[in-house]
Amino acid sequence: MGRSPVPPSSNESNLKKGAWTTEEDQQLINYIQNHGHGSWRSLPKLAGLNRCGKSCRLRWTNYLRPDIKRGKFSQEEENMILHLHSILGNKWSTIATRLPGRTDNEIKNYWNTHMKKKLLQSGIDPKTHQPRTDLFSCIPQLLVLANIKELLEHNQLAQNLQYFNHFLQPNTGLSTLVNRTSSIPLFQEENLNFLSEFPVLEDDQESEEIRQFPVGTSNVTQPLHQEVSIMNLETSNDFKHVGHCQGQSAFTSDVNSSPSISAVTWNPIPPLIDNTTTTTTNNSGSHESGSTISYSGGDGGASSYNWPEFLFEDSFKLDQALLEMS
DNA sequence: AACCGTATCAACCGCCTACTG
DNA sequence: TCAGTAGGCGGTTGATACGGT
Numbered sequence: 001m002g003r004s005p006v007p008p009s010s011n012e013s014n015l016k017k018g019a020w021t022t023e024e025d026q027q028l029i030n031y032i033q034n035h036g037h038g039s040w041r042s043l044p045k046l047a048g049l050n051r052c053g054k055s056c057r058l059r060w061t062n063y064l065r066p067d068i069k070r071g072k073f074s075q076e077e078e079n080m081i082l083h084l085h086s087i088l089g090n091k092w093s094t095i096a097t098r099l100p101g102r103t104d105n106e107i108k109n110y111w112n113t114h115m116k117k118k119l120l121q122s123g124i125d126p127k128t129h130q131p132r133t134d135l136f137s138c139i140p141q142l143l144v145l146a147n148i149k150e151l152l153e154h155n156q157l158a159q160n161l162q163y164f165n166h167f168l169q170p171n172t173g174l175s176t177l178v179n180r181t182s183s184i185p186l187f188q189e190e191n192l193n194f195l196s197e198f199p200v201l202e203d204d205q206e207s208e209e210i211r212q213f214p215v216g217t218s219n220v221t222q223p224l225h226q227e228v229s230i231m232n233l234e235t236s237n238d239f240k241h242v243g244h245c246q247g248q249s250a251f252t253s254d255v256n257s258s259p260s261i262s263a264v265t266w267n268p269i270p271p272l273i274d275n276t277t278t279t280t281t282n283n284s285g286s287h288e289s290g291s292t293i294s295y296s297g298g299d300g301g302a303s304s305y306n307w308p309e310f311l312f313e314d315s316f317k318l319d320q321a322l323l324e325m326s
Numbered sequence: 327a328a329c330c331g332t333a334t335c336a337a338c339c340g341c342c343t344a345c346t347g
Numbered sequence: 348t349c350a351g352t353a354g355g356c357g358g359t360t361g362a363t364a365c366g367g368t
Contacts, residue, residue: 017338019362041353057354058337093356108357109335330368338360346352 016050020059024049028056029064062105069101073110081107082115086129 031047037060038046040053049056062068073081077099084095092104092111099107111126119126 019336039353054339054354055337061355062336090357104356105336112358113334328368330366332364332366334362334364336360336362339358340356341358342354342356344352344354347350 014050015044015052015055017055020063024051025059025064028060032060032064058105062103065103067101068103073102077102078115081111085111085115085126089127 027047027049031043035046037043037057040057043049043053043056044051047056051059080099081095084098088094090108092108096102096104096107116126119129123131125131
C-alpha cells in the first residue's frame with residue numbers, strides 16, 4: 001500500500017534542515033500572504049527557500065499560520081482532548097479540528113508530555129482509558145497489602161481488622177455490596193482468609209481506638225508504608241476516602257451516559273498518586289457539581305487538574321448506593 | 327559556575343490515502 | 348485498472364530550556 005519512499009535527488013539532499021530562521025519564516029509568510037501556498041512542492045523554489053515543500057507546509061501549518069492559538073491549554077481544552085481521545089484514539093488531526101487554533105502536532109505533544117503522564121499516574125491506561133491491569137499498576141496495591149501484613153505481624157491493626165472483618169459478615173452493608181459487584185478481587189472473602197483468625201466483635205465492643213479514629217481525613221499521597229486508613233470504613237459517608245472505584249466500560253461518545261453500578265470496579269486501594277481533594281458529597285449526602293482533582297505536578301507547584309464529570313460518575317453512584325444501604 | 331537529568335516542543339521521517347492521468 | 352504524485356498523518360528525534368545539586 002502506498003508509494004515507496006523516493007530517494008532524495010541531489011538537489012533535495014542539499015536542502016536545508018533543522019530549525020527555521022526568522023528570515024526564512026518571513027520569506028514563507030510573505031509568499032503565502034501574497035500568493036497562497038498553492039503546490040507545496042513548488043513553493044520553496046518560488047519563495048526562494050532552500051527547503052523541501054513538506055518542511056514549508058509543516059512550518060506554516062504548525063507555527064506560522066495566523067490563526068494559531070499560543071499558550072497553555074485551558075481546562076476546557078484538556079477535557080475536550082481527553083474526551084475525544086477516549087473516542088478517537090491518536091487521531092490528532094481529527095481532534096485538532098475540534099480545538100480551534102490548536103494544531104495536531106501541538107495536541108500530540110501535549111498529550112505525550114502532560115496528559116498521558118497524568119493518566120498513568122492515576123492508574124488509567126492512556127490507550128484504553130480504563131484502569132490499568134498490568135503488573136506495574138498493581139504495585140501500589142501489592143505494597144499496601146505488604147504493609148497490612150507487616151502491621152498484622154506487629155499486631156498494630158489487629159483490632160481495626162476485627163472491625164473490618166465485621167463489615168464482611170453477612171447482611172452488613174459492605175458484604176451486600178461485595179455480592180452485588182462482580183470484580184472486587186481484594187475484598188473477596190477468599191482473599192481475606194488471614195482475617196478469619198480474629199473473632200468478630202459485637203457492635204458495642206468497638207475499641208476506644210476505633211471510635212477515636214479520625215474520620216474524613218484523606219491524604220492518599222502519604223507514603224504507602226504509612227498507616228492505611230481502613231477504619232475510614234466506619235461510616236458510609238467516608239467510604240469514598242479509602243479507595244476508589246472506576247467504571248469498567250470504555251467512555252462513550254455520550255458524556256452523560258451513566259454506567260450502572262454493576263459495571264463498577266471497587267478498588268480498595270487509592271491510586272498511586274491521587275491528591276484527592278474533591279468532595280463529591282457534602283454533609284447531607286447531596287452531590288455537588290464539579291469534580292476537581294488536584295495533582296502535585298513533578299514540574300513545580302501543585303497544579304489543579306479538572307477531569308470530566310463522566311470520570312467520576314461511577315464513584316458517585318457507588319457513594320449513593322452506599323448511602324442508600326446505610 | 328559547572329554539570330547533569332528531565333521536560334518540552336519544533337521538526338523530521340516514513341508510511342498511508344486520495345487524487346489524477 | 349494501475350502507477351505516479353502530493354498532501355496528510357502519527358511516531359519519533361534531537362536541540363534547547365529549565366531545575367536541582
